[in-house]
Each structure stands twice: as structure tokens, then as C-alpha cells.
Amino acid sequence: MAKKLGFLVNIERCIGCHACEISCKSFYQLEPNMRRRRVQELPEDVVGTPVRAFVSTACNHCDDPACKKACPVGAYTKREDGIVVHNQDLCIGCQMCGKACPYSVPMFNPVKKKMDKCSMCYDRLDVGQLPICVEKCPLEAIQIVDYNEVQPANAVSEIPTFADTSITHPTTHFILHKPGKQSRRF
């Protein structure tokens, strides 16, 4: 069976240090104001009892990617392993993919005048390396999971601030704080 690779983001572990976001930005030499991964603070009542929680999100490499359906030049492909890849050589910069993605993931690169988004570092994965964000997170809060193989315990696909998952069926899953439990900080 083909793979279904997706991010597993452990919100309970994340301390909001932005290392994933910045290491990705630095590795891909993105222009100012551009990000392929974003860290945001979640509402305090995300699990019912008050917690200080952060979530790191990037492209969700959706099962039914809206970006792919919107693109007039066919710049998006979904690989056998589930990664949604954007081919910048084909892109004409119409920005329709950015409008269609419920997570506003594709961003316009004002210098190249083309769109840009997370590729799950597929070229690194192909040679047995981890994506930059996964490698650089000091708390090991981001993992790549083959969701056709494993369904991690306690993982949820929906969290507050995350758009309706029935639209594109994102593969990203999250592990939330256990209600009433102080989160561990390294």
C-alpha cells in the first residue's frame, strides 16, 4: 500500500521557541516575511483547563489538496508517499492556490513572483534525512508519520484555529495537553 506521510505535531511538548520556523526559513533562504512553517499561540482554554500552548503548522499535504485543484498550470503534484509538491518552474504566480487553500499555506514570493510552500523536505527524505523542522526542534515536537501504517494514540486531526478538515482532509495530526495536567517543560 502507498504511504500517507504527514506531520505529527506534539502541542504538549512545543514551547513556542520558533526553531522549526526559523531553521526552515534559513535553510530555504526565504525572503523577509516569508515562512513555510508558522508557530502560533493557541487560545488558553484549548483543552478546557488553562494552558499556555503553541502549535507549529506548515503545509498539511492534504488527501484532497485544494491548491492542486485550483492551479491552472498543474504546478502541484501529490507523490505516491502523499507529499504535495509545488513545481516553481511551472508556476505563473496567479496566487489562486493561496486563495483556495483553507490554511493559506502557499505564499507569494515577491522576488521570484511565484508561489512557495513547504515540500516536507522531500529531497532530504528521499536520501534518508529528516525534514529540517523535524531535525531542528529541540523538543522533538514534530515527527513525520506514515498514517497508513500507524495511528498514534491521542492524536487528533482538529484543533481550534485550524480550518474545517472536511474540505481538504489534511494529513497533519496533533497531540494536545492532557486536561488538568501541568505540561512538562525541558
Next chain:
Amino acid sequence: MHDLPLVIFTVLSQLAIGGFVTLWWFDRKNKTITRSTGLIISCSLVVLGGIAVLVSLFHLGQPFAAYRAILNIKVSWLSREVTFYGGFVGLSVLYTWFWLKDMPARRSLIGGIATIIGAIAIFSSAKIYMIPAIPAWNSVTTMFAFFLTSIILGPLFVGLLLAFRGELSVNISRISIFSLIAAAIVMILYFSSLQSGLPQAVEAARLTTHHFIFWIRLFTFVIAFAILSLSIKNKAMCNAKIYSFVFVLLFISEFLARFQFYETANHL
């Protein structure tokens, strides 16, 4: 402001398609339009349609690669819009050629095909925006609004040119009043669907109505409606000057409505 080329493209392309269908229909039914008048109207519609294409290129990061936009026609509505609108412009040039050569039968056939292709282009254009990621757009009112721009502006444009040439034999005011009534109903439906929709849609309604642009749009619409209502029964008012004035009012109204459509589009 960033979507301004799209505002201009959608309004002009819909005007060109609506005008084209009107000219084709009047020519088929009444056969009273002279060659020179038909040629003038057809040429002006081709120019408007061409300007729409040129302006749309300013929206692209890579305008010289725009031709690639037809590659994903199997799944992308944007690709379909580009293909069908491109086809429409090509056919309207051919239609103009048949006016020049005064070949009514061929003109009628090509005009019929271009009408269908033009309607598919507007349909595709509306489908581009009916996406769940932008709740204010994701409704059938987007489809109605796009077709209505065409039906409001197209016949009036052709009507005023015919009036200038002294060849107007159809009551344009009647056609326009019906389209304005339909537009008013769609406007009410649009705002009620926004108000009962997701928070982003409610916010889009608030942003729209809390801006002076909305009131200018409404004012021009109402004044145009009043003038057209008066002109239905008063033949003396059905002249080029009145139709030009009403056309300008409605063009401003539709343009501002489309401007707000893009400006208030809140993402999920």
C-alpha cells in the same frame, strides 16, 4: 487593491460577453442592424474583450507565461476560464470579420457558438471563486452576480450604440429593468446568506456595508433603476444620452460591487 486587475478583467469580460450575445440576438431576430453599425459594435466589443485579457495579465507574477494557464483544464476552473474566454475572444474576432464581409449566415452560426462558449467562460469564472476557503464567495450568489453583470451591462452597451446610430428598435429599458430587479433580489440573498454564514462571511458583510463605496454602489444602482423605470413608458427618454448616462451609472455600480467582492474576501 492587489486584485484590481481581476476586478477590471471580470467586469469588462462579462460586459463584452453580454454585449456580444445581445448583438448576435438582435441581428438574428430583427435583421435591421446595418453592416456599418454591426461592425462598430462588434469591433468595440472585441476591443473591450481584448483590454480585459491584457489587464488580467497584470495580476500574474509571470505574465509572459500566461499561455501555460490552459494546461490544467481537466481540474482547474481558472484554466477553464482562460481557455473558454480565450476561445470567446477568438470567435468574436471571427464574428466581426463576418460583419466586415457581410455574411449573415456565417455570422449567425459563429455568434451562436461564441454565445455558448462565452456563457461557459462566465460559469467557469464564477466557479473559480466558489471555494470553501473563502466563505463569502462560496455561494451560488457569486454565479448569479457574475451572469447579472453581463446581463445588466451588455444589452445597455449595445442599446446605447444602436441609439447613437438611430437603429434602436428594441425596448432596452424593459430588458434592463428586469435584470436590475434580479440583481436587487440577488443582492438581498447575498447579504442574508453572509449574515447567516460563517464568522468570515459575517465579517465580509460588515466590511462591505460599513464602507462608503457600498453606498455609492447602491446610490448609482437606485438612480439608474429610477431613470430606466421612467423611460419604459416614455419613448422620448429612450435616447442615446439617457442610455449613456445610465450605462455609466451601472458600470460604476457593478465595478464597485466587484471591487468590494474582492476586498472583503476573508479567508477561513
